Amino acid sequence: MTQNNQQLWSSLMTAALVIGTLATSSSGQASVAGTADNDSDANVAIAESAPNHIANDGVTTESLTIASTEDVVKVGEYHSRTSIELSQSEAIARILPHQLDDRQAATLYIRDIPVITFLAPLDEGGSATRDDASADVKVSGSQESVVLAQASASSGVDDYAQDPVWRATAIAANLNQLYRSGVDPSSITAIWDDEGDRLVIQVGDRELIEINDITILPDTTRNPAEDALQATNRLRRLLGGAEPLGEVYGLPAPEPAPRSSYDVVLRTLSGMASWYGPGFHGNYSASGEIFDQNAMTAAHPSLPFGTQVRVTNLDTGLSVVVRINDRGPYAHGRVIDLSAGAAQVIGLVSSGVAPVSLDVLGNN
Template sequence: MRNNTWKKAVVSALTTILGLGITGFLFAPNVKADNYQKQGDTALSSVNNVIARTSITPVQEFLTVKLYPHQIKNRNAVTLHFQNIPLLTFLDTPNHSAIEQATKLALRLDQLSNQSIDANEINISWNSTSKDYSLKFQQEELVRVNKNIILPDATKNLSHDALQATNRLRRLMGNAAPLTEIKGKQVVKADSKMGSFVAVKNLRKAAQGIASWYGPGFHGRRTASGERFNQHDLTAAHRSLPFGTRVQVTNMRNGRSVVVRINDRGPHVRGRIIDLSAGAARVIGVKSSGVAPIRMQILN
């Protein structure tokens, strides 16, 4: 019953809150954090009331954020896309609702986007007490990154994932330079050859070549693995790697990287070594160019 109730949410819930619609949650740039918190809490309370009686299961859309409800190993989950880039995935726990936590962050990101903040003030630090990572704007904690709030293309290195999430937000909020370390915890080193930042652990085999992408014309069709293709997921097609293989793909032009899961066969064009989903291509800046030189590293 709890699982079913959670699923029966979301767009109509927020668009009916207080009769304002989503834009009703935006505040003027000078609104203080405590005022935001009070209004955000009121919004979340209203969301809960609506969730309990609605039967809709769509994507939840804000001005700059989309929330995609789904499941991971029979657990309710919500993946937050900021400016159409997957940023974080929230998992339900006995004490915390994934949709509530994701909605709270979505409201705050919309507000910060409206304020034209300095993205260099977005940072990440290690919390030695709770053993997780605190993603902050200035001194305000936006969200914790831990085993229940993870990178959508997560690796087995939580430190690396926390840094990746932070750098994506810094870039999307204002094209700030990527961080190379987490305050209180050294986690990565720079790859001077490519100008990218990669995890020291988990990288085994590597290859270089040209990546392309595919999406709209194949969305909803069956992939070679048998699952349906979702152009927004972080997946890719490869000619020979086993289905389920996780691969880190780095755009050698800009240093951006993404971890994808192989679930299809391709590319079918000579001279290309991997075909990214539209979502993965967007993360590393390949969608606009169509193709790009990449470095591909097998993680498992």
């Protein structure tokens, strides 16, 4: 087992042993019914048969608490030797199992804000995988119950490590423990791991989660580095109000864009830029083209269609060359509206708007 899988597995074992113990006493399934109490959700503490360790300062955990509130599962750990109910105010992490693009998924919420979505991996043919041996957390909103189906006794580490609900459960339990222990939110950072070529959110010098193609921002930017940064900043804010970070530490500089054949700067403009894409993708642009939000294009109020413009984000220093194929923007003070793809290149997606300089290019 790799070092990365060991950390995830230590968290997953807390949930796995709980479900195994629960299922033995109830022929494979146990139902935890919600209460009609208006003041709090149902809170049920399920004691483990043996202590386990989660990757957080070597804390021994004796129980896993799961509380249901309609469609959401709340997960928390206790390091007391007594089975104690976890109050709603203490359990800040919640899990919502759902489907996303025909894939099993689970979204982790902190204080009702979606922070990270876990996806089932795709097989080699690009289809969503579904392992019957994986453990499911199914939530019935109408009955306010949580049904935990036991994993097969033959299931191994990889079975659980690939299941989005189990992965979300492990991280939620870890976050609840960090919150109760008074974690310093400013210690939560996003880094680039050179050795593994991967993006990691960590607490202090300890890894919390890896951001990749199956672990994404719920409202993903389709840029893993941007997803990692935004998820990190949400955790920093929600776990204690720390200031947002401006970058992923150690992230390699992007490769320079190929030189354009349009090297002569005809004129230079400046102002605020915005971006667009979702909701317009696939529609006709003002030039008559089908708008592709991933293409390097932009809308400008008056430049001729086909004009090449170098756009430089003055906040990040990043540049991209775009082709004008649409009209806009129509908001006061904005000089250009970039496609989503072009906005990603210069780091404009997260801010929404940014000051830019525009170099209108001509043939050399």
